[in-house]
Amino acid sequence: MAADIRQSVSRRAAIVRIIRDSTVRNQEELVKALHRQGIEATQSSVSRDLRELGVAKAGDHYILATEEPLPSNHFAAVAGFVMGVRTAGDSLTVVKTTTGTAQSVAVAIDRSDWPEVVGTISGDDTIFIATEDARAQRKLRERLRENFRI
Structure with missing residues (x-):
């Protein structure tokens, strides 16, 4: 169980780095980028991670949600x-x-x-x-x- 949690945290950290450093257009591209870094991931685990991280799609690529509170507008x-x-x-x-x-x-x-x-x-x-x-x-x-x- 602890190994699963560590793996999930590591995968999510890698997702943040990948999205911050490159343009990722879909979950398949993200899974491939994770595999290139030696991190095992499936489309369903990436989908869950994106949701948990609050990653959004802007046009044709993913963006990271801001950690700051949203402005009133x-x-x-x-x-x-x-x-x-x-x-x-x-x-x-x-x-x-x-x-x-x-x-x-x-x-x-x-x-x-x-x-x-x-x-x-x-x-x-x-x-x-x-x-x-x-x-x-x-x-x-x-x-x-x-x-x-x-």
Whole structure:
């Protein structure tokens, strides 16, 4: 168990170095870069590591999340990426973004700590946001409209 933890910490440190020092466009490139450094990794372990590290995708490459608190207008950096918002049922909101930017927008939403957001799942150009009920979903939609001017 301790060896697994050490291996995970070592792999994550290497991921940070790789992303900081080079342009990484996808998880496959990252797995290959880790292998070149002698670090065993799978796509699923890299995916989990990226999520835990708060790594976001900006356009066509990964960027490291800042360690500093986000400014009050942290949505300004990603507002232009949001193309639309629709609801699906009483507790699922779907946010459409420009290609390759959904993860960056989802990170901004996650870091906002809005109480109505239960969780987010992001793909390449789509974010699913779960809320507890229809009331929370309405509040979320208001916040999204305010912050993303949609």
